[in-house]
Amino acid sequence: MQFHQLQYFVAVAETRHFTRAADLVHVAQPSLSQQIKALERELGADLFQRARGNITLTDAGEALLPLARRILADTETARYEVQELAQLRSGRVRLGATPSLCTGLLPDVLRAFHDRYPGIRLLIEEGGSHDLVRELARGALDLALVVLPLPTPSPALTTVDLLREDLVVVSSPEAPRPGHGRRTVRIADLEGERMVMFRHGYDLRELTVAACRSAGFEPDFAVEGGEMDAVLGFVRAGLGMAVVPRMVAARSGQGLRVTPLARPGLHRVIALAHRSDVAPPRAARELQRMLLER
Numbered sequence: 667m668q669f670h671q672l673q674y675f676v677a678v679a680e681t682r683h684f685t686r687a688a689d690l691v692h693v694a695q696p697s698l699s700q701q702i703k704a705l706e707r708e709l710g711a712d713l714f715q716r717a718r719g720n721i722t723l724t725d726a727g728e729a730l731l732p733l734a735r736r737i738l739a740d741t742e743t744a745r746y747e748v749q750e751l752a753q754l755r756s757g758r759v760r761l762g763a764t765p766s767l768c769t770g771l772l773p774d775v776l777r778a779f780h781d782r783y784p785g786i787r788l789l790i791e792e793g794g795s796h797d798l799v800r801e802l803a804r805g806a807l808d809l810a811l812v813v814l815p816l817p818t819p820s821p822a823l824t825t826v827d828l829l830r831e832d833l834v835v836v837s838s839p840e841a842p843r844p845g846h847g848r849r850t851v852r853i854a855d856l857e858g859e860r861m862v863m864f865r866h867g868y869d870l871r872e873l874t875v876a877a878c879r880s881a882g883f884e885p886d887f888a889v890e891g892g893e894m895d896a897v898l899g900f901v902r903a904g905l906g907m908a909v910v911p912r913m914v915a916a917r918s919g920q921g922l923r924v925t926p927l928a929r930p931g932l933h934r935v936i937a938l939a940h941r942s943d944v945a946p947p948r949a950a951r952e953l954q955r956m957l958l959e960r
Contacts, residue, residue, distance in 0.1 A: 762810035770913030860906035
């Protein structure tokens, strides 16, 4: 008894037609008929009653059908499980993240993932949440770390909250302390201060500008349009101060003064997103698990 013979048998049993069954399994009808006859000889019993235009199962066929379906299903499960394991030895994960998360959150997690699965290539795309949502929707990414709420809510995406991240004010140690030297500052204390501001489309830009306007003033930009590394470099050079995630400030080393924001402060919610209609590959699901358990 051979696997393909069981496939052909189930196809005929379900279509009750040899020609349609042959089309279903992509073989020539004479070849399918020959294999069914070979299976019947092997089993020592007819599986079908053949009458012109009317194919029915014999008692032997009725007995074999559920067993054949189970064998085929188990074989498919075995193939799937092996492929899933193989995906953890080779392949890729396409992960999108905002630049601040690439600087703050991802390095440790990606190092742990790479140590465990060295054969998996990690393809990282930096961008704002709006761009990452668009790339997810068109299938260019497996997972994305985005800032909630999404710029455009999408029912086609599933999001899982990952962390709530505090924002802090960074400035040059050689510049006057923000907030007249207090240990914490309010957003209102930034009025009149020179700010280094991210480019348009950056989540942190929108958040900072909205907080300043809620406090009743427009921020004064000394420099604007940079990515995270550029913004931190400009702050170190004394061009102004910036509002950045606490994790980024903690990783940025010497050359920055970090001042917390007074309560209620500013924070953002980071979520892990993927398409709702397509399950991420096994390797991507493993990275997702490591991010959620970090």
